[in-house]
Amino acid sequence: MVTPRFDELIHAPTRLTIVSLLAATEWAEFRFLRDSAGLSDSALSKQLTTLEEAGYVDVRKTSVGRRARTSARLTPAGRLAFAQHAAALQDIVGMASMAASSISQDRSRPAG
Amino acid sequence: MAGQFEQRDAEQALAEIRGRHEQIIGTALVPVGYWWVLAVLMVGLGAAVDFRRSLPIGVAVVLFVVGVLAATGWATRAAVRLRLRNDLLGVSGVPAILGLVAVVIAVALGAAFALRAANGPLPATIGTLLGGLALVIGGPILMRTLHRIMSRQAPGL
Numbered sequence: 618m619v620t621p622r623f624d625e626l627i628h629a630p631t632r633l634t635i636v637s638l639l640a641a642t643e644w645a646e647f648r649f650l651r652d653s654a655g656l657s658d659s660a661l662s663k664q665l666t667t668l669e670e671a672g673y674v675d676v677r678k679t680s681v682g683r684r685a686r687t688s689a690r691l692t693p694a695g696r697l698a699f700a701q702h703a704a705a706l707q708d709i710v711g712m713a714s715m716a717a718s719s720i721s722q723d724r725s726r727p728a729g
Numbered sequence: 730m731a732g733q734f735e736q737r738d739a740e741q742a743l744a745e746i747r748g749r750h751e752q753i754i755g756t757a758l759v760p761v762g763y764w765w766v767l768a769v770l771m772v773g774l775g776a777a778v779d780f781r782r783s784l785p786i787g788v789a790v791v792l793f794v795v796g797v798l799a800a801t802g803w804a805t806r807a808a809v810r811l812r813l814r815n816d817l818l819g820v821s822g823v824p825a826i827l828g829l830v831a832v833v834i835a836v837a838l839g840a841a842f843a844l845r846a847a848n849g850p851l852p853a854t855i856g857t858l859l860g861g862l863a864l865v866i867g868g869p870i871l872m873r874t875l876h877r878i879m880s881r882q883a884p885g886l
Contacts, residue, residue, distance in 0.1 A: 633742055637749035641883070642811045649810035653752060703746060706739040713736035 621708045622701035626671055631656065631664050639674065639691045640699050647687035665689055673698055750883045757813050758876060759804035764868030766800045768861030771837070775857025817879050825874050829867045836863045 627636050634654045639645055651661045668674035673695030678687050691699065770793050777789030837860025844852035 628742065630745075633745055634749060637746045638753060640746075641750050641753035641814055641817065643814055645811035649807075653749075703743070706743050706746075709735055709739035710743065713739075 619697075619700045619704045621704035622698070623705040623709075624698050624702040626667070627673070627698060627702045631660070632668060635661070635664055635668065635689075636673070636691065636695065636699050639689060640696065642690070644677075644688045644690035647689065650689060668695070671695075747883060751880070753811070753813065754817075754876060754879045756807040756811065757805075757817075757879070758872045759868075761869050763800055763804040764865050767797065767868075768864045770796045770800075771857040771861045771864070772854065775837075775841070775853040775855075775860075776851075778853035779851045814882075817882050818875070819878050819882055822875055822878050825871055825878070829864075829871045832867060833860045833863045836860050 627633055631654065635650060638650060638653055647658075647661065647665075650656075650665075651658060654661065656664070665674055665676055669676055672692060674689050675692050676687065676689050678685055680686065774789045774793045777785040780786065837856045839856075840859045841852045841856025844850075844855055849855070
């Protein structure tokens with residue numbers, strides 16, 4: 618059971634996209650993330666650096682033949698933070714739905 | 730009002746997470762055409778075996794191997810750029826894959842050996858034809874099953 622915790626760092630739209638993609642993978646190539654998220658090289662680098670500094674992402678550079686290949690993966694801390702953030706989002710939606718249904722029940726009750 | 734905004738924002742974020750998860754799953758699933766290519770290659774190999782001459786069999790084996798490798802490389806080209814999470818297939822994903830392989834082999838070999846025992850015509854061709862049919866029918870079913878399994882394993886959802 619994951620404790621819900623809203624994470625401002627992950628919730629930013631671009632970072633949410635990157636972390637969501639990485640959450641379903643062991644690792645993903647920089648190019649794949651860039652193309653999937655529709656970002657420029659520099660924009661993706663910036664976001665990955667932010668996530669790396671938070672300890673959520675691990676960026677690796679390997680060389681395949683003459684070409685350098687950059688890949689990223691979520692760290693265990695990053696996976697936990699993402700799971701907690703998703704749980705917090707579900708809580709928000711769930712509580713809002715409950716509040717809405719209790720308001721509609723109150724309104725449907727006869728006054729007096 | 731702020732609550733409504735927060736709820737809408739949270740719903741959008743959850744939709745984004747689900748959408749990206751689906752995108753990753755999509756890289757692991759092969760298109761329907763892949764199963765047809767495999768079936769045609771199988772039948773070609775079976776037909777060559779029925780020739781009972783080494784040259785057609787040798788050519789068919791090479792074409793089969795090259796064809797399978799090329800088709801698999803084409804169908805899984807997107808998956809080269811990432812590695813899916815190991816637990817995404819769950820406990821039932823691998824048995825589902827092995828199940829299709831077992832059915833195709835059982836149908837193809839079973840039919841071929843049965844025809845051969847009964848002195849039927851073209852046992853290898855008919856056997857691989859039936860095996861190919863099982864592949865063309867079972868492949869897309871397997872993909873739908875894997876899609877369902879992997880969607881259930883969405884991280885954090």
